Amino acid sequence: xxxxxxxxxxxxxxxxxxxxxxxxxxxxxxxxxxxxxxxxxxxxxxxxxxxxxxxxxxxxxxxxxxxxxxxxxxxxxxxxxxxxxxxxxxxxxxxxxxxxxxxxxxxxxxxxxxxxxxxxxxxxxxxxxxxxxxxxxxxxxxxxxxxxxxxxxxxxxxxxxxxxxxxxxxxxxxxxxxxxxxxxxxxxxxxxxxxxxxxxxxxxxxxxxxxxxxxxxxxxxxxxxxxxxxxxx
Amino acid sequence: xxxxxxxxxxxxxxxxxxxxxxxxxxxxxxxxxxxxxxxxxxxxxxxxxxxxxxxxxxxxxxxxxxxxxxxxxxxxxxxxxxxxxxxxxxxxxxxxxxxxxxxxxxxxxxxxxxxxxxxxxxxxxxxxxxxxxxxxxxxxxxxxxxxxxxxxxxxxxxxxxxxxxxxxxxxxxxxxxxxxxxxxxxxxxxxxxxxxxxxxxxxxxxxxxxxxxxxxxxxxxxxxxxxxxxxxxxxxxxxxxxxxxxxxxxxxxxxxxxxxxxxxxxxxxxxxxxxxxxxxxxxxxxxxxxxxxxxxxxxxxxxxxxxxxxxxxxxxxxxxxxxxxx
Numbered sequence: 411x412x413x414x415x416x417x418x419x420x421x422x423x424x425x426x427x428x429x430x431x432x433x434x435x436x437x438x439x440x441x442x443x444x445x446x447x448x449x450x451x452x453x454x455x456x457x458x459x460x461x462x463x464x465x466x467x468x469x470x471x472x473x474x475x476x477x478x479x480x481x482x483x484x485x486x487x488x489x490x491x492x493x494x495x496x497x498x499x500x501x502x503x504x505x506x507x508x509x510x511x512x513x514x515x516x517x518x519x520x521x522x523x524x525x526x527x528x529x530x531x532x533x534x535x536x537x538x539x540x541x542x543x544x545x546x547x548x549x550x551x552x553x554x555x556x557x558x559x560x561x562x563x564x565x566x567x568x569x570x571x572x573x574x575x576x577x578x579x580x581x582x583x584x585x586x587x588x589x590x591x592x593x594x595x596x597x598x599x600x601x602x603x604x605x606x607x608x609x610x611x612x613x614x615x616x617x618x619x620x621x622x623x624x625x626x627x628x629x630x631x632x633x634x635x636x637x638x639x640x641x642x643x
Numbered sequence: 644x645x646x647x648x649x650x651x652x653x654x655x656x657x658x659x660x661x662x663x664x665x666x667x668x669x670x671x672x673x674x675x676x677x678x679x680x681x682x683x684x685x686x687x688x689x690x691x692x693x694x695x696x697x698x699x700x701x702x703x704x705x706x707x708x709x710x711x712x713x714x715x716x717x718x719x720x721x722x723x724x725x726x727x728x729x730x731x732x733x734x735x736x737x738x739x740x741x742x743x744x745x746x747x748x749x750x751x752x753x754x755x756x757x758x759x760x761x762x763x764x765x766x767x768x769x770x771x772x773x774x775x776x777x778x779x780x781x782x783x784x785x786x787x788x789x790x791x792x793x794x795x796x797x798x799x800x801x802x803x804x805x806x807x808x809x810x811x812x813x814x815x816x817x818x819x820x821x822x823x824x825x826x827x828x829x830x831x832x833x834x835x836x837x838x839x840x841x842x843x844x845x846x847x848x849x850x851x852x853x854x855x856x857x858x859x860x861x862x863x864x865x866x867x868x869x870x871x872x873x874x875x876x877x878x879x880x881x882x883x884x885x886x887x888x889x890x891x892x893x894x895x896x897x898x899x900x901x902x903x904x905x906x907x908x909x910x911x912x913x914x915x916x917x918x919x920x921x922x923x924x925x926x927x928x929x930x931x932x933x934x935x936x937x938x939x940x941x942x943x944x945x946x947x948x949x950x951x952x953x954x955x956x957x958x959x960x961x962x963x964x965x966x967x968x969x
């Protein structure tokens with residue numbers, strides 16, 4: 411949708427189809443990774459947030475450390491995993507968009523889990539107690555907490571999306587930055603395309619792609635912010 | 644809880660959010676596109692959904708030759724080529740992991756080692772161009788106009804003029820080390836900068852810092868409008884010394900070592916590139932009116948050395964499959 415909304419590019423030294431397909435790869439890979447990551451992160455955040463166990467502090471620390479994990483290292487590890495010589499080699503994932511989804515999933519999950527966990531634990535005990543007192547089951551209480559923590563969780567998803575769509579180190583390694591001869595991107599997303607264009611000295615194209623990336627992040631923030639503003643009333 | 648809410652809003656950098664709804668909406672849009680994209684990637688128009696993965700050097704990609712050749716291959720065989728452009732060392736490493744089907748590189752010593760280790764098979768000479776020594780117009784080491792690459796490197800080292808090295812085990816880096824060796828210089832010190840990046844990046848950095856560097860002619864031509872350095876020592880294409888020759892080879896990944904590779908398609912690719920049609924595409928590819936690569940595969944005279952490691956002899960004890968046996 412954001413892709414179709416791009417204005418026709420006239421008089422610029424590059425193909426609009428090339429740019430469109432790059433943006434499409436970025437959006438589809440990062441959105442898929444963030445949705446999958448959210449599906450995993452939320453239950454984990456709720457489970458950790460709701461239960462008391464030995465080593466909970468350690469688990470939280472590990473999650474928070476994961477937020478700052480260097481993306482090139484993630485890329486290397488994922489490459490070794492999906493390489494034909496690696497444990498997942500039979501799935502034939504190396505240099506595919508799916509491999510990019512995996513590495514962005516790994517990068518986004520600690521962010522979404524960590525921020526959601528903070529949001530969930532931030533919900534005041536009195537609200538939980540009230541939900542229990544009103545005869546709620548564990549599920550009911552969880553739903554109440556999610557409702558109370560929804561802004562924090564949304565922030566978490568947003569932060570995960572920001573981490574996923576703007577990182578370049580891992581997707582360059584596992585995706586291979588492939589575009590076909592006709593200029594259709596396969597595993598080339600906005601960030602890897604920027605490194606390539608800069609390498610070739612085509613700074614205009616690189617700058618243009620950079621502007622699109624910033625615009626996407628701002629747009630998502632704005633859309634989410636609008637919804638959030640409505641929900642606050 | 645209003646307070647907690649504010650905390651999180653602050654965390655978002657003042658952005659109020661209700662992201663799940665928004666993100667799922669966007670996701671469904673993105674997913675449709677992703678589906679379409681994957682189809683065109685694996686099925687659309689290709690032979691029985693086959694894919695050919697090529698690991699190659701930055702120079703073939705950055706000059707634009709690769710798109711030209713691969714478009715012609717796709718037209719003939721209906722299979723799109725997925726090209727990963729790395730340095731020669733990295734491309735061969737990708738191949739060693741069985742992650743590509745065919746490699747096109749330009750460092751004979753590394754190709755030979757790759758074949759000796761059993762990873763590569765059916766190597767062909769593909770094309771050549773040459774390296775040029777480029778540097779700032781004011782030429783602090785005074786190497787301009789000379790036809791002596793080794794002497795130029797010695798002069799650069801003696802005057803300690805800035806030199807930008809690829810430093811990435813690429814074909815160009817391999818050639819550079821060969822020249823330093825011939826010059827009897829062990830490069831190092833503050834004047835010797837390793838960029839660790841592709842040729843394009845390295846040319847940009849050399850231009851900005853007023854450094855000398857060794858470049859393949861193709862990448863230099865494709866970028867000369869953007870940079871402030873010029874050719875100071877020509878390669879053999881323009882009558883320069885033979886040590887600046889830059890031959891490209893293409894070889895298939897050995898399917899007996901890496902069972903997952905698409906060997907038949909790899910051989911189709913090699914077959915196309917070394918055919919009169921493929922060689923013509925290379926011959927006719929021009930940038931700014933200049934031919935960048937010179938085809939080398941067609942010859943009436945047999946050249947057996949292109950199939951084996953350089954200098955290989957049946958009796959040198961390495962040919963496990965040769966007729967004499969051991």
